[in-house]
Structure formats: structure tokens, C-alpha cells
Amino acid sequence: MAVAVVPKIPTIVPVVAAALIDPAGRVLMQQRRIGKAHGGLWEFPGGKVEPGESLEGALVREIAEELGVVLTPAALAPLSFAANPGDPHVVLLYTCRAWTGEPRCLDGEAIGWFAADALANLAMPPLDVPLASAVKELIDRCN
Numbered sequence: 001m002a003v004a005v006v007p008k009i010p011t012i013v014p015v016v017a018a019a020l021i022d023p024a025g026r027v028l029m030q031q032r033r034i035g036k037a038h039g040g041l042w043e044f045p046g047g048k049v050e051p052g053e054s055l056e057g058a059l060v061r062e063i064a065e066e067l068g069v070v071l072t073p074a075a076l077a078p079l080s081f082a083a084n085p086g087d088p089h090v091v092l093l094y095t096c097r098a099w100t101g102e103p104r105c106l107d108g109e110a111i112g113w114f115a116a117d118a119l120a121n122l123a124m125p126p127l128d129v130p131l132a133s134a135v136k137e138l139i140d141r142c143n
């Protein structure tokens with residue numbers, strides 16, 4: 001009898017991202033570099049989790065690489081996640097209101113601070129649309 005061998009290959013690609021929220025309730029968004037997948041669209045800064053990394057460890061690394069700031073791990077709060085059929089990426093979104101340093105655009109095309117009401121006007125990758133709604137709901141409740 002033939003036995004099917006199913007290779008143990010992960011079918012999802014975990015991506016961690018952060019909604020940095022400033023004291024005025026504005027959110028930092030990053031524009032992806034032109035020419036990359038989803039080039040020119042606005043996303044939450046972050047990136048893929050590398051083998052052996054924790055989720056929070058990956059997020060602290062990515063944010064340091066992309067924005068030059070050090071997130072305060074205790075200030076990271078999981079908010080929501082997003083996945084779509086046919087797309088292996090699962091974006092896990094955290095909020096963060098405490099960090100060290102002034103965010104700079106080190107990796108993207110641009111960065112900007114946006115009021116919660118303005119997020120829906122940004123052109124975003126599909127997974128970011130529900131995530132941005134979750135961020136707006138949170139800010140509307142808390143600020």
C-alpha cells in the first residue's frame with residue numbers, strides 16, 4: 001500500500017507588526033518601498049518572524065531596523081491578527097505606546113503619523129484594512 005508522506009513545511013508565514021500610538025492618538029504608518037510587493041502602500045511597520053525568534057523579539061528587531069527606535073517590550077499589547085485565503089502571511093498586530101528614540105524612515109519609502117480617522121483613507125495591503133479598523137476602534141475608545 002502506498003503511504004503519502006506529508007512534508008512538515010509550515011504553511012503560514014508569521015509577520016509581526018506594530019501600531020505605534022503617540023500621546024495625541026496618532027498612529028505611525030510606513031509606506032512600502034516602490035517596486036516591492038505591495039509597493040507604495042501604507043502598512044504597519046514590522047516584518048517576518050525569523051526561525052528561533054519569539055514574536056515580541058522579532059517585533060523589537062524589525063522596529064529597530066525600520067524606525068531606529070527601541071520598543072518597550074512591556075508596552076506591547078496584542079490587538080488583532082489578519083489572514084486571507086491564498087495568502088500565506090498572517091499579520092499579528094500589536095499596539096505600543098512606549099518606545100525610546102524618535103522614529104526615522106530607515107527602510108520604507110516614507111513614514112507618517114496619522115489620526116485614527118485618516119487611516120481608512122490610506123491605500124493599504126488587503127490584510128491591513130481590518131487591522132487599521134481595529135486600531136481606530138481602540139483609539140476611539142481610549143483617547
Ligand SMILES: Nc1nc2c([nH]c(=O)n2[C@H]2C[C@H](O)[C@@H](COP(=O)(O)OP(=O)(O)OP(=O)(O)O)O2)c(=O)[nH]1
Nearest residue numbers: 015017037043044045046047048089091125127128
Ligand atoms: N510589515 C508588514 N508586512 C505586511 C503588513 N501587511 C501585509 O500584508 N504585510 C505583508 C507584506 C510582506 O509580504 C510581508 C512582510 O514581509 P517583510 O516586510 O518582512 O518583508 P518584505 O516583503 O518587505 O521583503 P522580503 O523579506 O519578502 O524580501 O507581509 C503590515 O502591516 N506590515
